[in-house]
Amino acid sequence: MADKKNSTQRACSRRKFIKNTGLMGTAFAGTMVSGRALAEGHSSSAEFNQAEHFSQLGPEFIYLNSGTEGSMPNSVIESFRKNIDQWASNPTDSYETDEMLGKHQHYNREKVARFLSVSKDNICLTDNTTMGLNMVILGLNFKATDKVIITNHEHNAILSPLSVLQEKTGLSVIKRDFPAANILSTMNSDELLEFLLPDTDELHGAKALCVSHVYPTTGVRLPLEALRKKADALDIKYLIVDGAQAFGMVDISRGRENITYTDFYACPGHKWLNGPPGTGILYIKNSRIRPPEFYPILSQRMTKYSGHQGEAGEPFPMVEALQVRGCSNAPGFSAMLEAIKFQQELGGAELVERQILSLSQQAKDFILSRSPTALVSPFKAPELLSGLTVFFPFNWDKPDQIFHDENTASKIVQALLKENIQIRSIGFDDPLGQGQKRYALRVSTGVFNTEKQLAYFQKLLEKILKQIFQPK
Ligand SMILES: Cc1ncc(COP(=O)(O)O)c(C=O)c1O
Structure with missing residues (x-):
């Protein structure tokens, strides 16, 4: 509980810091598609962006945790x-x-x-x-x-x-x-x-x-x-x-x-x-x-x-x-x-679902391409898919080395937060855990997220998974 609060405070202060120091850029602003674009299947067409409609998130914060809490678009606020x-x-x-x-x-x-x-x-x-x-x-x-x-x-x-x-x-x-x-x-x-x-x-x-x-x-x-x-x-x-x-x-x-x-x-x-x-x-x-x-x-x-x-x-x-x-x-x-x-206005629930699943597929494909056995979320049957991508931490350079402990998962979450990217760790019962909870990482791809943001997250995750498991 305290950890979550502190991490939220850190994320807020970091965002303020970036804003205050003038380092805030639009590099990760990405694009979000409008209803018309969703309907026409142009998921990359730029009609408006996160900064415009979710301005409280800010353009530089990559928020991949709608599963814990969503944000609010300006109109809702x-x-x-x-x-x-x-x-x-x-x-x-x-x-x-x-x-x-x-x-x-x-x-x-x-x-x-x-x-x-x-x-x-x-x-x-x-x-x-x-x-x-x-x-x-x-x-x-x-x-x-x-x-x-x-x-x-x-x-x-x-x-x-x-x-x-x-x-x-x-x-x-x-x-x-x-x-x-x-x-x-x-x-x-x-x-x-x-x-x-x-x-x-x-x-x-x-x-x-x-x-x-x-x-x-x-x-x-x-x-x-x-x-x-x-x-x-x-x-x-x-x-x-x-x-x-x-x-x-x-x-x-x-x-x-x-x-x-x-x-x-x-x-x-x-x-x-x-x-x-x-x-x-x-x-x-x-x-x-x-x-x-x-x-x-x-x-x-x-x-x-x-x-x-x-x-x-x-x-x-x-x-x-x-x-x-x-x-x-x-x-x-x-x-x-x-x-x-x-x-x-985005095109309705069906199109929003499609958009969220398409972003989630990008995250799943990324994990599958490097460490298929690390992926926990189903990826084969379309009817079981969701906007949540859950995977165990793994050593980027030795992708068969997979970790299930709480400490490793939370270290990665904190390292990403320092880069202004919010995901979360999640513990659950698994028969292979022999009575101990296993901990994984969870990425939520919300409707305000973009392919560009995910690509940046992937780059940073790769960097962290390389650094964290490096022999000292
Ligand atoms: C499956 C599930 N049920 C219930 C809840 C609690 O949701 P709420 O805060 O809307 O009560 C959560 C929150 O994460 C959840 O994941």
């Missing part, structure tokens, strides 16, 4: 500021009645729903993924006899509420292990899902399958349509998906990644979408779900659910109960719409 000003000037109306800032959030939910091709009654705006997953996992009426399936790579956002439930109800959590990184990287979706979720008595009839859409550990994407088929084949009641590393990168409004394949999907606005901090979305497929199947655990409307009926005799959509929970980050929710608009 402007909208966020405007909303805060409006709130401060008229707090009561803002909270009580304002269409965009008010507590019910009908307007913003409608807009988000339209972007995802679902209905407003399926959407609740949250502070983050963790909040959405907690609302779902603690809201569903799990019993002691229920089984819930997870993998050994789930985030604490799933593990934490599940551990509370385990203690409170005694339900069983079945943890399925991912294959070793060297096997995972060459698998396709059928092979992986068969490995993770075989048709066994143990898994059959589980109450819920709680998995991530894209794994922060390895960058593997689990296609939602295939997950749904697996869940149905195993007679699993709820498919609950952690979309923290997918929304804003993967188009979840259509095709095999359609959000409607899931029963519950929680995701952030603040990572790949580049929306404001403290923004997220919870999708609930069954808008009429209600007690005793599901309780709104964080709400000012619980009492209205005790009779299980709304004023007109009909149950309220559950998302309305979850939405009204006191004063929320409504200025942020409204500014998140601006981030959606920004993505639409």
